Amino acid sequence: MIKPIKIGSVEIKNNVFLAPMAGVTDMPFRKLCREFGAGLVYTEMASSKAVEYKSEKTENIYRVFEEEHPIAIQIFGSEPEIMANTAEKLSNFADLIDINMGCPANKIVKNGEGSALMKNLDLAARIIEATVKASKVPVSVKMRKGWDEKHINAPELAKVAENCGAVMVTIHGRTREQMYSGEADLEIIRKVKETVKIPVIGNGDIRDFASAERMFKETRCDGIMVARGAQGNPWIFREILTGKSDKPTVQEKIALIIRHLELEVAHKGEYTGIREMRKHIANYLKGVPNSSQIKEEINHLESAEEVKAVLNNIRKMGEKIC
Numbered sequence: 001m002i003k004p005i006k007i008g009s010v011e012i013k014n015n016v017f018l019a020p021m022a023g024v025t026d027m028p029f030r031k032l033c034r035e036f037g038a039g040l041v042y043t044e045m046a047s048s049k050a051v052e053y054k055s056e057k058t059e060n061i062y063r064v065f066e067e068e069h070p071i072a073i074q075i076f077g078s079e080p081e082i083m084a085n086t087a088e089k090l091s092n093f094a095d096l097i098d099i100n101m102g103c104p105a106n107k108i109v110k111n112g113e114g115s116a117l118m119k120n121l122d123l124a125a126r127i128i129e130a131t132v133k134a135s136k137v138p139v140s141v142k143m144r145k146g147w148d149e150k151h152i153n154a155p156e157l158a159k160v161a162e163n164c165g166a167v168m169v170t171i172h173g174r175t176r177e178q179m180y181s182g183e184a185d186l187e188i189i190r191k192v193k194e195t196v197k198i199p200v201i202g203n204g205d206i207r208d209f210a211s212a213e214r215m216f217k218e219t220r221c222d223g224i225m226v227a228r229g230a231q232g233n234p235w236i237f238r239e240i241l242t243g244k245s246d247k248p249t250v251q252e253k254i255a256l257i258i259r260h261l262e263l264e265v266a267h268k269g270e271y272t273g274i275r276e277m278r279k280h281i282a283n284y285l286k287g288v289p290n291s292s293q294i295k296e297e298i299n300h301l302e303s304a305e306e307v308k309a310v311l312n313n314i315r316k317m318g319e320k321i322c
Helices: 027-035 048-052 058-059 080-090 116-118 121-134 154-163 188-195 211-218 237-242 249-270 271-284 291-298 304-317
Strands: 003-005 010-012 014-018 040-042 072-078 095-100 138-148 168-175 202-204 221-225
Touching: 003 271, 014 027, 014 249, 027 040, 048 072, 048 080, 058 211, 072 168, 080 095, 080 121, 080 168, 095 116, 095 121, 116 138, 121 138, 121 154, 138 154, 138 202, 154 168, 154 188, 154 221, 168 188, 188 202, 188 211, 202 211, 211 221, 211 237, 221 237, 249 271, 249 304, 291 304
Parallel strands: 014 040, 014 221, 040 072, 072 095, 095 138, 138 168, 168 202, 202 221
Antiparallel strands: 003 010
16 A cells, blocks of 8 residues: 555655645645655646746745655646646756646636646647656646546546656546535546556545545555645644554644744745635644634734744643544
8 A cells, every 4th residue: 555656767755645736735835744754745736827927926836945855846738838838847846747637626627727628638638748748857647537427537538648658647536517525436546547557646535544545445546645634634644654543632733833834934924924824724723622713813913923822822721632
């Protein structure tokens, strides 16, 4: 189950990955997940057009640090030439370039990007082929089960990706129509695994050791990717790797939140760092008594020291997280 994995020419110490998540997987969060054992971490997805036009905001997304390697940069777009140009540029910073063909967000699919590409396999093939040709590092593809229940084509797209030179595919076991509702379909991930020879990574509903074990056993996938299960819970990587469900105490959780806050402030400045942390703190505090009131208070604070003071008051309570 848990083992080292080789993706193209990239050797990775274990096969438990942190998924790319917009607004979540910035450098501070990636750093914490890496410390708890994530074998490979992904940046937030970067728009190929924004890279082409040298957007400062997007440059911050793909800015990575030496200690983060191996790291994958995920890109999205619908124009083969621009995707190729982006891959050529960003492959100077990454160990792997990942093409997003699974994002279900309306603002992405309305431009024919993300999971909309699952409706146009010819265009998907041209994008993958151009990206592989231009990239200096291996290229992978992340996709969904299909567009909707009438159009389930993950095995076909995975085969297209393999034929076009991709070295790995990741499958989220939901359709675009489902967004994040319902349960992930593990059977479709197993079918993809049976269809291609390149590594297949299973994604969807991995929230603890038991669900990770189920993904491995029922799909026979080569690795797993943790997404929402890691939000407010970077400990999940330790749990999956060790098989031990040792929940952190309130004190341990608050100590990590404060460290996360300090990393965000150091990385983005106090004004932006505090605001970026609000969503993370909301996730960390799930299960903590009076969390709604605490979050409301923190959302009105303007300095890191004020936030730390509130958090330290929680730490003094000493309850155990259930």
